[in-house]
Amino acid sequence: MVQYIKMRLDASFAALSDATRRGVLEQLGRTDASITELAEKFHMTLTGMKKHIGILEQAGLVTTKKVGRVRTCKLGLRGLEEEAAWIERHRRLWDARFDDLDKVVEELQRKEKADERKKRE
Amino acid sequence: MVQYIKMRLDASFAALSDATRRGVLEQLGRTDASITELAEKFHMTLTGMKKHIGILEQAGLVTTKKVGRVRTCKLGLRGLEEEAAWIERHRRLWDARFDDLDKVVEELQRKEKADERKKRE
Numbered sequence A, B: 001m002v003q004y005i006k007m008r009l010d011a012s013f014a015a016l017s018d019a020t021r022r023g024v025l026e027q028l029g030r031t032d033a034s035i036t037e038l039a040e041k042f043h044m045t046l047t048g049m050k051k052h053i054g055i056l057e058q059a060g061l062v063t064t065k066k067v068g069r070v071r072t073c074k075l076g077l078r079g080l081e082e083e084a085a086w087i088e089r090h091r092r093l094w095d096a097r098f099d100d101l102d103k104v105v106e107e108l109q110r111k112e113k114a115d116e117r118k119k120r121e
Helices: A001-014 A017-031 A037-042 A046-058 A079-120 B001-017 B019-030 B033-043 B046-058 B081-120
Strands: A062-067 A069-075 B062-066 B070-075
Touching: A001 A017, A001 A046, A001 A079, A001 B001, A001 B019, A017 A046, A017 A062, A017 A069, A017 B001, A017 B081, A037 A046, A037 A069, A046 A062, A062 B019, A069 B062, A069 B081, A079 B081, B001 B019, B001 B046, B001 B081, B019 B033, B019 B046, B019 B070, B019 B081, B033 B046, B033 B070, B033 B081, B046 B062
Parallel strands: none
Antiparallel strands: A062 A069, B062 B070
């Protein structure tokens, strides 16, 4: 199970690591679209767009359906919950680390001021 | 500016697309560590870990500092805010799309029931 989630996170973060693919997800968030429409919108060749859609599809973020000669793309059933949860957990750790750092800096500043006072006295 | 954020998202999502690199971030969220310590912890060669750290460093998620012969890694100053914001925006679009879909399904079910009633009458 853990291994499965790891592989899913690998695939979805890799899918998100390209501005065109993120743009496609935003577009499909507004309305379904054919691969041809998406290729035009993002000024790409059909082959290039098919490759991007394949990566999004493998990550479960997009599903496609061919009716006649047109392949229509829509958002997949996965909604990036696991990705959001991972990032949220990391942000909490990160905040805690930098809160600690803030405390260290404050402590150093307090000591510095105390030393200055001592020198003046 | 927009282009810059795009490139930063490309780099950080790519950095997050590997389970070892996510593990390193979680580890550094708890405490700073040398590359040697990280390599041991994740059962990797030094070369392999250096490569992962390089990718995390380029994405601004990790910083390193060499003192003597030891290179220590710590969390970078970036805290994944932009990544969290992108995912959150996408999740909202996604929810809206699937709410719409729910409404369509409900509408179809209502019509179906009405048709059945008519047939029975």
